[in-house]
Amino acid sequence: MALIVQKFGGTSVGDAERLKNVALRIAATYRDDNAVVVAVSAMGRTTDDLIELAKDVTTSSHPREMDMLLTAGERISMALLAMALDDLGVPAVSFTGSQAGILTTAVHGEAEIVDIRADRVKDAIDEGRVVIVAGFQGVDPLSRDVTTLGRGGSDATAVALAAALGADVCEIYTDVDGVFTADPRVVSDAQKLVEISFEEMLEMASAGTGVLMARSVEFGRRYSIPIHVRSSFHDGEGTWVKEKTMEEAIVRGVAHDSSEAKVTIQGLADTPGIAAKVFEPLAIAGVTVDLIVQNVSTEGYTDISFTVPKHQLAKARESSESIVADLGAGGVDVDENIAKVSIVGAGMKTELGIAAKMFRILSDSDINIGMISTSPIRISCIVALDRIEDAVRALHNGFKPALAPQEESL
């Protein structure tokens, strides 16, 4: 008997019919002689509706009460899902994050799972029940207040539960067939990956591949839980995210991200500790900095450029302007018309000339590179927003990302 954790997002349980279909799928897994634990999101637009309702009442921020409010959403979907399973003759029980022992930090709206005390979940499994756990939520053990995990939180719930229970696999059901070598909406011949390593998936997720959030991949990596990203519409195999893949592809995929903007602080005196003086105030202001590039110093002065989410741009600009004033720098320049394209692959660790080939491919397509950032298994370039799709297509065509061989998938 295997222990399988399944995660269904809000779209999968968007209405009564879909929810009953999800119940059928869970029941089939259970009848295949598996123990099944399910993490479920709030139905369809529920969370958005609750946020709207809060906006009718208040214009201020009330993080604790907002979490109390939003966690009503999963409560509804999980109870209904347990009912639907019961109707199929599958004994089921629903637990809130708190009841499932999901302990988190105290940061309302962006809490992180620190531990899972899954005794109740285990007891229910031992009783032969399917356990439905509310995604996206937990409890801060010190204040005993309810918390939410922020965007992609239900994925994190699922993978963390799988880790805590020592599950054989964590299945993430989604509206696409798996992880692709590039966004299929941009690259028509993008292909579904059979498998991808945790490290590669982490880089892909950070580089803009939205199908799986980086934090849930990190959980899977840390506790060696294979993650199967698959379609909620059919039974076909999706993409396995796992420890090691059969073959180290040089380039596993091309990712892109158009959600960021570039900020440049010009004319900084190039003294030791200058980067800290720039980025500490940004961190305190709550700005999430992604890429950072510092230009070579010219006559003792340098420019520092970094990218931030567009929705944090106002905050980033404000912070940067006071940094400029404090440090007597030259000024702040902001560019919203940028996007990031990345190639990701574990094979590039040992392969020379991959970066050079990437720059050449972009250059051959007359695409200027604004910033470059690299990790051992990823190279990212900032390009003009209106050229991003050309860049993705050119790189996908130039590298022809390697699919892991079909017959060696799990």
Add this chain to the structure above:
Amino acid sequence: MALIVQKFGGTSVGDAERLKNVALRIAATYRDDNAVVVAVSAMGRTTDDLIELAKDVTTSSHPREMDMLLTAGERISMALLAMALDDLGVPAVSFTGSQAGILTTAVHGEAEIVDIRADRVKDAIDEGRVVIVAGFQGVDPLSRDVTTLGRGGSDATAVALAAALGADVCEIYTDVDGVFTADPRVVSDAQKLVEISFEEMLEMASAGTGVLMARSVEFGRRYSIPIHVRSSFHDGEGTWVKEKTMEEAIVRGVAHDSSEAKVTIQGLADTPGIAAKVFEPLAIAGVTVDLIVQNVSTEGYTDISFTVPKHQLAKARESSESIVADLGAGGVDVDENIAKVSIVGAGMKTELGIAAKMFRILSDSDINIGMISTSPIRISCIVALDRIEDAVRALHNGFKPALAPQEESL
């Protein structure tokens, strides 16, 4: 500094505007140097909407999951109310039934409060906060499952909290001005009672006066918590329900109830234990029997009549038919066209001839009496459904229920 528990029902928090008005009222009480604990119901139609949603998913009964589902409703209203108070500069915190330590029996949908461990509520009061507690819900300490209290549950939450906290008063806010000497929709000169004793209010509630549920009155009586039933639309005094009233009115009020039907089992052999043989199977079938009348035995045979809620009539008829078969009785007769009219007053304990006067008044109005039932402070008659309003008016006019004197109210 007084400690005041306030209860607001679903209509009072029906939308964002009303909810903000409720917050203003709570804030005013808090600023009058009171500690305030609030029990709140789900917003407007939320509970009904959730029940509808469950009907889309399942046609079976899932008591545990239904409670999980329905408790989402108060979670939403209480979080929003805490936000609205915070916006008014009043520190507030919301607690679920479980967080507020409301321990109940395990009967999902109809749980009863057995204890309140209000440590978290007390701590929050000590921190100067207004505490918003979810009405209608609690937790079974053995299974640690969420429960709901059934109809009128939020009133029970409020009064039980008031008892546990040793509150000075429990204020029940409602859409009427208080408890009236009769239903003002039936009797145009019905008057608002200034005060009424717990015993009288219990009889009035059981006899059909819907403004306060019997179980919450019982809590108030047991723990001597004065209950102030008052309007959520204005600041005027409502009705005080309390230990003793200034004056024992002979008749405090006239109550009526059109929600019941009468069942008669005919031709029962009048042997010892026959009543038990009739009512045990009904209890097992979950039928709530109200009035019971056994006729005088004729030639060793008797009839037993009883009233049940109309919505339980099918169940009651089925049960009764098997009782008839088991006991070899004559048959079952069912009458849905009945209603109950009652007069209630502590003064009738010591006053002779009240029942006779009641029967005379009904007789003078040509109203037939089908069944009679009495308690020390109440007399109820079953009459034809189409004469119930005439009966209420005639009795209200004949007895002119005594209002407690205005100047002696609290």
